[in-house]
Amino acid sequence: MKPILILFLFALVLPLSAHAASTDKTVKAQIEKCETKYKVDKTKKAECIKKVKKASSKKAESTSVKESKSKTNLQADKAAASSTTTKKALKAVNVNKATATELAASLPGVGDKKAQAIIDYRKKNGKFKSAADLEKVPGLGQKSVAGMKKYLKF
Structure with a gap:
């Protein structure tokens, strides 16, 4: 091509x-x-x-x-x-166990930087209990978390 x-x-x-x-x-x-x-x-x-x-x-x-x-x-x-x-293979992922690469590959609207922010927040503040906890991650808001809810496991 x-x-x-x-x-x-x-x-x-x-x-x-x-x-x-x-x-x-x-x-x-x-x-x-x-x-x-x-x-x-x-x-x-x-x-x-x-x-x-x-x-x-x-x-x-x-x-x-x-x-x-x-x-x-x-x-x-x-x-x-x-x-x-480069389409993502959107699939459910456990945000408390997944690596940054797995998060970036699995969640809509999440690239390498946001995935790393999720990992950093998780290390600093402990496990996520709900999607609302993800909204506290810098760079993620209600809309982006709402779009990925069906792919989240805790």
Whole structure:
């Protein structure tokens, strides 16, 4: 899958960089035309250059919008791919006996840091007797504990 992403990126980036270089040359050429055409009249020359720059910035904005949409789609694809490979095996776990790794793997909304906070709190304050005790753990609130209640054993 990775070679496909790399090829996709090259197919996307190379034409855009070539387009940017040709756009710069075009803008410079148009500015030179303004300078030659209005050599004597500085006001008209300045207006002409201003119009050229304004037109090129609009084109650059539309290109950057297209680029950001492409990047967003690519990021969404990556996120979707990674979420399918890293889904948790949600299962009931005894919060008084489980390791941090087991807690992180088994409970929804609990990653490595929260799992370690649960372990640290348990070591400091003793065993958990109910889900309400888990709400006292820094980083866990009513909502997160409510979401994991059906996976908790004491």
